[in-house]
Amino acid sequence: MVIAGAVVTALLGVGVQLYPLPYVVLEPGPTVDTLGRYGGKQVITVTGGESSASAGQLRMTTVQVKSDVGLAEAVEAWFDGDRALAPRSLVYPIGQTTEQVDRENTELFASSQSSAEIVALRELGYPLRPQVTAVTAGGPSADALRVGDVITGVGTQGVDTAETFADLAGRVAAGTQLTIAYTRAGRAGSATVTSAGGTEGIGVRVEQKQQTPFSVAIEVDEIGGPSAGLMFTLGIIDKLTPADLTGGRIIAGTGTIDDAGAVGPIGGIPQKLDGAKAAGAQLFLVPEGNCDEALRNAVPGLAMAKVATVGEALTAMRTFVAGGNPTPCAPAR
Known part of the structure; x- marks a missing residue:
């Protein structure tokens, strides 16, 4: 019986090593200089305008996820300071396939790029304005x-957002005449448009x-994911x-970004700090x-600055470059 038990135990051990565990291994992923090239391509390209070159680097950090983890690899990761063993559900929520998670991360990555452009251009003096992005052929506004x-007013009301424009122009009865003020190629103008009412309104899309x-x-x-914002x-x-x-x-970092310029928390900080130092x-x-x-996971020789907004991040960079000490991370009270 003892021999039989030993054989069963050995077979179970082999089985555990052969079949994946419900865990993933997190390790430092590639860091990408957003001012340089990656995969043979320029990361950020400016077309139709001048762009400057920098002597330093701005590195986004990533976490590499390894799934299909066996027992031996799980034990190795457990004792490896650069890697972490995490429940698979942390990365791949129960009820979602790997393909669904990957697709969602791709969408979040694209969204982070859009928000990054909005925030950066606003910081540089290009505010968001309600702009006509489509005109219905043969519709009320076609001519x-x-x-x-860029829409600046409806009737006597000023307009500074697409939402305001929709409130003023999109909910009037058919036959209502509206005076739409706008700027075109930097010159002010206005037009009188008769609404068709209903969902068609005045026949334009404004964003x-x-x-x-x-x-x-x-x-x-x-x-993928939103953390490069x-x-x-x-x-x-x-x-x-x-x-x-x-x-x-060489300045590295991480964090989501929303259209208001707020920096949000992300996962994988220990691995990202290690990747940045490397x-x-x-x-x-x-x-x-x-x-x-x-x-808790500070890396010797790598200074850390706390940032809650893009403005704070810029201040931290300028302070550091000038030889000062940016606002450090401090324990929550």
Whole structure:
């Protein structure tokens, strides 16, 4: 019986090693200089305008996730300071397939790029304005408004958002005449439009847009999630600013970004700190919501600055480059 039990135990051990455990291994992923190239392509490209070169780097940090983890690898990761063993459900929620999670991360990555551009351009003096993005052919505004017109008023009411425009122009009865004020190619104008009522309204689509003489594109393959938002924002600002914001330093960081410029917390701080240090970073921009975890996993020789907004991140960079000490992470009270 003892021999039989030993055989069963040995077979179970083999089975555990052969079949994946419900865990994933988190390890430092690649860091990407948003001012440079990745995968043979320029990460941030400015077309139709001037962009500056920087002596330093702005590195977004990533976490590499390894699934299908066997017993031996799980034990190895458990004792490896650079890697972490985490429940699989932390990365792949129960009820969602790997493909669904990957697709969601791709969408979040694209959204972070859009928000980064909005915030960066606003920081550089290009505010969001309600802009005509489509005109219905043969509709009420076909001969009155054009794509690219910036709406400034409806009747006697000023308009500064697409939402305000929708409230004023999209909910009137058929036959109502509306005077629409706009700027076109920098010149003010107005047009009288008769609403068709209902869902057609005056036959235009108006969205919040920024008018610039140039376009910005971000291209990074095989990376997902929203956590690169902050570093994309800073990269765009640096590219479109004559001065070198890096001061020749290597600055890394992480954090989501929303359209208001707020920096949100992310996962994988320990691995991202290790990845940043390995890439030669001298300063790491930490989302305020991640400060406690960052302090528990501080890396010798890598300074950390607490940031809650893009404005705070820019201040931290400028302070560091000038030889000062940015606002550090502090334990939550």
